[in-house]
Amino acid sequence: MKSSTFSVGDLASRFGLPANVLRHWETEGLLTPERTAGGQRRYRTADVVKVVLILQGKELGFSLGEIRRVLTTEDPADRRAALRDQHAALTRRITEAETARDALSHALACTSEDFLECEHFRGHLAARIPPG
Known part of the structure; x- marks a missing residue:
């Protein structure tokens, strides 16, 4: 990747994002573009890589705060801990x-005319009623 700079519109377009997303990520502390004398944002190659990391983090289910934690910490152990936390949550x-899919599969395969009358389904519902 050559070491040029990109405007907010160019970088956003490159990833198919609205420009305001990059601006939001800047306010969240995820991106730190350079500024021209006129105040325009200029993104460097390192920012392009950060955009990829942010998008990957979002695909993995990380919140922006969690992504910021990963991108800003100097401690590799803290980055690994964030990955472990996300792995556990996932x-x-x-x-x-899987539990929800199993319940739907049973309802779809149920031999009762109406799954709401299914003994197994009714038992499942009863188990979810809090004691009182």
Whole structure:
């Protein structure tokens, strides 16, 4: 990648993002573009790489605060801890999603005429009623 600079519009366009997203990421402390004498943002190659890291972080389920933590810490152990935390959170969401999928699969395969009358489904609902 050559070492040129990009305007906010050029960089946003390159990634198919609205320019205000890059401005927001700057206010969140994720990007620090240089400024021209006229105050225009100029993004460097390092900023292009950060945009890729931010997008990757969002795909992995990180919040912007968590991404900032990863990008701004000087401690590799802290970065690894952030990855472990996200891995644990993702594992929990996957377990919850699999449980939901299993419930839907049962409802779809249920031999009862109406799954709301299914004994298994009713038992599942009963188990979710808090004691009182």
